[in-house]
Amino acid sequence: MKIEILGTGCAKCKAMHENVKLAVASIGGFHEIKKVEDIVEIMKYNVVSTPALVVDGVVKSSGKLLNVDEIVNILNSK
Amino acid sequence: MFDWLENLSAIFVYQILEIEKESNLGSALSFFIYDVIKIFILLIAIIFVVSFLRTYFNTEKVRVYLQDRNEFSGNILASLFGIITPFCTCSAIPLFLGFIQARIPIGITFSFLISAPLNNEIVIAMLFSIFGWKITAIYIGLGLFIAILAGFIIGKLNLEKYILIPVTPMEGELEDVKIGLSFKKRLDEAWQNTVDIFKKIYLYVILGVGVGAFIHGYVPAEFIAKYSGGDAWYSVLVAVLMGIPMYSNAAGVMPLVEVLTEKGMLLGTALSFVMAVTALSLPEAMILKRILHTKLIALFFGIVGFGVLVVGYIFNFILGGSL
Numbered sequence: 001m002k003i004e005i006l007g008t009g010c011a012k013c014k015a016m017h018e019n020v021k022l023a024v025a026s027i028g029g030f031h032e033i034k035k036v037e038d039i040v041e042i043m044k045y046n047v048v049s050t051p052a053l054v055v056d057g058v059v060k061s062s063g064k065l066l067n068v069d070e071i072v073n074i075l076n077s078k
Numbered sequence: 079m080f081d082w083l084e085n086l087s088a089i090f091v092y093q094i095l096e097i098e099k100e101s102n103l104g105s106a107l108s109f110f111i112y113d114v115i116k117i118f119i120l121l122i123a124i125i126f127v128v129s130f131l132r133t134y135f136n137t138e139k140v141r142v143y144l145q146d147r148n149e150f151s152g153n154i155l156a157s158l159f160g161i162i163t164p165f166c167t168c169s170a171i172p173l174f175l176g177f178i179q180a181r182i183p184i185g186i187t188f189s190f191l192i193s194a195p196l197n198n199e200i201v202i203a204m205l206f207s208i209f210g211w212k213i214t215a216i217y218i219g220l221g222l223f224i225a226i227l228a229g230f231i232i233g234k235l236n237l238e239k240y241i242l243i244p245v246t247p248m249e250g251e252l253e254d255v256k257i258g259l260s261f262k263k264r265l266d267e268a269w270q271n272t273v274d275i276f277k278k279i280y281l282y283v284i285l286g287v288g289v290g291a292f293i294h295g296y297v298p299a300e301f302i303a304k305y306s307g308g309d310a311w312y313s314v315l316v317a318v319l320m321g322i323p324m325y326s327n328a329a330g331v332m333p334l335v336e337v338l339t340e341k342g343m344l345l346g347t348a349l350s351f352v353m354a355v356t357a358l359s360l361p362e363a364m365i366l367k368r369i370l371h372t373k374l375i376a377l378f379f380g381i382v383g384f385g386v387l388v389v390g391y392i393f394n395f396i397l398g399g400s401l
Contacts, residue, residue, distance in 0.1 A: 010168030039171055039243065039369070046252075048176030049137040049169040063136055063169065 001031045004054040006042045012065045016051040023071035080116050087111040106295025113287045120207035125275055128199040130268035132164045137173055139255040144182050152186040157225035160193025167362045171369055178245045185233015193225035196357045204332040224385035231381055240371035282330030290337040299341040314390035317347045321354025328355055350390030357382050
């Protein structure tokens with residue numbers, strides 16, 4: 001999976017990045033985690049509130065700091 | 079509604095702790111205990127209700143509703159959405175650019191950007207806890223008035239050239255955003271949000287009420303009236319200028335406002351002060367500076383600041399500051 005975290009560098013976005021790392025560690029396997037901070041790139045996903053979580057190019061959540069369990073659920077439902 | 083609590087804290091202070099009645103210490107202490115518990119109960123209840131209602135909205139959804147709206151009705155709608163949409167200052171940039179991208183005029187975008195922090199759940203809950211629903215309703219009403227009018231004026235000034243990042247307007251219409259959440263999930267999320275906010279502000283509330291209790295018990299009313307200006311013409315202006323750097327401390331500031339109004343500060347002055355604390359936020363200005371020219375931000379602050387001042391003066395003038 002390609003997992004992207006969209007955020008302009010706010011505290012919530014950083015916390016989200018950490019949570020994603022933990023979630024990926026707990027589901028195992030090799031996945032690409034990418035932090036997207038460039039606002040022009042973020043706009044391309046049609047997201048207007050950050051942090052947002054994008055999995056394989058599909059926006060799964062926006063404007064919310066998800067906890068590790070929630071991220072695991074999203075990743076497992078793929 | 080909270081008489082029982084007032085009696086309970088009086089019994090605790092005067093009978094269990096055996097502090098002398100009518101003493102400054104007793105008065106300050108029973109006020110402190112009563113006020114902290116009352117505010118905590120109401121804070122949790124109100125923030126929970128507001129958070130729950132907000133699970134039905136998000137900024138993506140608002141953007142869909144605001145697309146292709148006319149100027150004035152768009153300003154009104156955007157300001158109303160500002161009340162019920164969860165919004166964090168840290169999202170100001172994607173929100174701003176995302177709205178422009180959806181061809182939403184800059185004035186309507188600003189109406190939202192003014193209304194949202196003005197009506198944040200902490201301020202609403204604190205106002206309600208301390209001043210009751212009447213003042214809260216007046217605050218929201220006047221806040222909407224400022225957001226609508228300031229956004230409308232900004233829209234008339236042709237300021238698009240001051241957006242520093244080029245945004246390509248999208249073609250066609252946005253699709254409606256569905257928020258598929260179960261009732262239980264909404265309750266969970268609302269509760270989680272309430273806990274998060276409570277953890278962030280409870281110390282400020284205790285601190286604010288503590289200082290307030292001290293003033294309540296020890297500082298005579300004449301002193302406050304003399305130094306907070308009372309009905310002097312400059313008191314609203316001073317209140318607004320003092321409110322600007324206090325952003326994010328609404329929870330701590332509000333108990334002080336309570337005591338100050340009790341001791342003679344006019345209500346219009348107090349309302350202007352609270353609005354300055356929430357609407358004129360320096361951190362938000364710093365964030366927006368990355369995508370907007372300083373001139374536009376200065377105009378935005380100037381217009382909103384002016385609106386806040388006018389509201390305070392009108393309120394003091396009409397009601398003589400009392401309600």
